[in-house]
Amino acid sequence: MPAVGRRGMRGVYPLCKKEKKMNDTKTIESGLFDVYPRFKITPEKAEGVYVWDSNEQQYLDLYGGHGVISIGHTHPKYKEAITTQLAKIGFYSNSVDMPIQEELAQKLEAASGYAGYKLFLANSGAEANENALKLASFHTGKKKVIAFKGSFHGRTAGALNVTDDAKLSAPLNKNNFPVQFIELNNEDQLKEALKDNDVCAVIVEGIQGVGGLDAPTESYLQFLATKCKKSGVVLILDEIQSGYGRSGKFFAHQYANIQADIVSMAKGMGNGFPIGGVLISPEIKASYGLLGTTFGGNHLACAAGIAVLDVLKEEKLMENATEVSNYLVEQLQAINQIKRLKGKGLMLGVEFDYPVKDIRTVLLNKYHIFTGASANPNLLRILPPLTITKEQIKAFSEALKEILA
Ligand SMILES: Cc1ncc(COP(=O)(O)O)c(C=O)c1O
Numbered sequence: 001m002p003a004v005g006r007r008g009m010r011g012v013y014p015l016c017k018k019e020k021k022m023n024d025t026k027t028i029e030s031g032l033f034d035v036y037p038r039f040k041i042t043p044e045k046a047e048g049v050y051v052w053d054s055n056e057q058q059y060l061d062l063y064g065g066h067g068v069i070s071i072g073h074t075h076p077k078y079k080e081a082i083t084t085q086l087a088k089i090g091f092y093s094n095s096v097d098m099p100i101q102e103e104l105a106q107k108l109e110a111a112s113g114y115a116g117y118k119l120f121l122a123n124s125g126a127e128a129n130e131n132a133l134k135l136a137s138f139h140t141g142k143k144k145v146i147a148f149k150g151s152f153h154g155r156t157a158g159a160l161n162v163t164d165d166a167k168l169s170a171p172l173n174k175n176n177f178p179v180q181f182i183e184l185n186n187e188d189q190l191k192e193a194l195k196d197n198d199v200c201a202v203i204v205e206g207i208q209g210v211g212g213l214d215a216p217t218e219s220y221l222q223f224l225a226t227k228c229k230k231s232g233v234v235l236i237l238d239e240i241q242s243g244y245g246r247s248g249k250f251f252a253h254q255y256a257n258i259q260a261d262i263v264s265m266a267k268g269m270g271n272g273f274p275i276g277g278v279l280i281s282p283e284i285k286a287s288y289g290l291l292g293t294t295f296g297g298n299h300l301a302c303a304a305g306i307a308v309l310d311v312l313k314e315e316k317l318m319e320n321a322t323e324v325s326n327y328l329v330e331q332l333q334a335i336n337q338i339k340r341l342k343g344k345g346l347m348l349g350v351e352f353d354y355p356v357k358d359i360r361t362v363l364l365n366k367y368h369i370f371t372g373a374s375a376n377p378n379l380l381r382i383l384p385p386l387t388i389t390k391e392q393i394k395a396f397s398e399a400l401k402e403i404l405a
Contacts, residue, residue, distance in 0.1 A: 146203070359380065
């Protein structure tokens with residue numbers, strides 16, 4: 001393993017042949033529609049914050065399968081809840097009474113502090129946002145949406161239209177309703193965008209994920225919430241990645257002490273079981289047929305969702321997220337090549353002034369640590385399970401120190 005000099009880290013870090021081979025992301029000939037560049041690693045089992053591949057190599061998972069693993073891989077209570085439920089009934093449609101959905105809604109209301117808000121269950125983040133946008137439009141009778149530069153809200157038609165990445169849209173889902181992208185934290189642009197009284201919703205991420213960990217400031221969120229209320233505009237907080245305790249609060253926007261009209265969530269909600277949902281203000285009224293889904297809120301997904309909320313509470317994982325994050329930040333602040341640390345809790349971005357691709361490769365191949373990337377090529381993304389300990393995360397800061405020494 002060659003030593004890495006500062007100059008070397010500026011994009012020309014020389015990988016040895018073995019590393020190049022291990023990092024080869026070419027996809028083998030297969031029956032799969034080839035849309036993902038994949039590392040040649042085959043995870044076969046996982047537990048807590050670790051994953052093992054088919055060669056029994058252990059990896060520290062600071063990526064959490066894209067911010068999905070909240071209570072840790074294969075948590076015993078989670079496994080038991082899903083298997084017990086499966087042995088009873090795995091699925092029935094939303095045409096019958098589902099006490100398990102009621103239990104999830106009640107526990108979510110208590111955990112989130114969103115008293116009186118109603119829950120609609122879906123299967124993914126994009127679907128949650130799709131329903132949030134639709135509700136805002138039904139409620140206001142309007143169709144323009146304000147979204148933010150750098151945003152990512154998912155890959156279904158409506159969610160894509162409010163995502164600030166034109167490459168992801170096919171011709172048929174470009175401009176399917178009017179959207180204005182404004183800069184985060186720019187109050188003047190918000191005032192200007194709201195002035196024609198034609199807006200149904202503002203959609204904003206608690207902390208931007210894919211975009212690279214930029215976030216609305218607390219004072220901007222307070223301004224935004226007040227403006228939306230005054231203008232009769234529905235404020236949608238996309239907490240799909242930053243929610244479920246990841247930031248150290250249940251939802252990241254709760255640092256600003258504001259309430260949204262709709263909160264969308266997914267990822268950590270099911271710890272890997274596909275589930276998404278929206279919490280909806282009591283001011284937005286439900287009626288039969290307004291929203292619907294076949295699989296959303298099925299028994300298995302609810303069992304997974306309830307287990308997640310129980311473990312988050314019992315193991316005080318939000319507190320742990322803050323504690324471990326503070327420790328990691330302290331460690332990283334001692335590394336002078338790091339330009340900036342972004343994010344909150346266990347949703348952190350480590351920014352350099354050169355691309356991090358090679359650092360990620362060495363972390364993975366030599367130190368066996370998964371990390372994430374983002375639209376910002378200079379940013380490492382850290383999204384570990386919320387159960388991670390200081391001891392476990394120390395392996396990352398130590399590895400980074402060695403790589404950059
Ligand atoms: C903030 C945010 N919103 C929405 C989505 C879309 O979620 P899904 O991939 O479950 O549709 C993502 C996924 O990365 C996300 O990070």
